[in-house]
Amino acid sequence: MKFNFLILFLCLASSIVSAETAGEAAIRKVTDHSNFPVKVYKGKLHKPAEFKQDADGTWRDWAGKRIDEPEINFAGKYSISAHSCGGGCRYYQIFDMTNGKELPILNRFKHDEYPPKTSDGYTYMSMLDFRADSRLLVVQYLLEKRVRYRKGDYEITDTKRGCREQSFLMESGKLKSISPVRMSCSE
Numbered sequence: 001m002k003f004n005f006l007i008l009f010l011c012l013a014s015s016i017v018s019a020e021t022a023g024e025a026a027i028r029k030v031t032d033h034s035n036f037p038v039k040v041y042k043g044k045l046h047k048p049a050e051f052k053q054d055a056d057g058t059w060r061d062w063a064g065k066r067i068d069e070p071e072i073n074f075a076g077k078y079s080i081s082a083h084s085c086g087g088g089c090r091y092y093q094i095f096d097m098t099n100g101k102e103l104p105i106l107n108r109f110k111h112d113e114y115p116p117k118t119s120d121g122y123t124y125m126s127m128l129d130f131r132a133d134s135r136l137l138v139v140q141y142l143l144e145k146r147v148r149y150r151k152g153d154y155e156i157t158d159t160k161r162g163c164r165e166q167s168f169l170m171e172s173g174k175l176k177s178i179s180p181v182r183m184s185c186s187e
Contacts, residue, residue, distance in 0.1 A: 015028030
């Protein structure tokens, strides 16, 4: 009887380990850029008209803020630019470098004077991870929440921080979610 129980326990334990390994493998699959390769466009680049290059070679956006030179850095033909608007404010733009036109698909990842909030009360800032030769866009949501509580006669304010993550694929000029929001971030 004890031997049967031991075998049953070992089988159950190994299936739990296998399930965790399968879950980890699924996360690796949707966060590994090499799983979603694309050829990089080699023709003439059309830089966005709203970006200008100074005489010293510095690139600037429409507001005169310094940016990286527009180049293909996502999904084979797109250029993603991160912009700061001061005080933790950030937004992204994406341009098709084959024609210089902007696609309005990154607005959901902006963080402005009214930061977005999760359903459980965290404000967040989105950080984008992308590659020129991959259709995969991994978004990390950096979370912050101020929590107030009483401890005896004192009111204490504490800040909780965290990270959540979601994966998207670029398909025909649109982003398609390929994973639910994960409650932690991969490395």
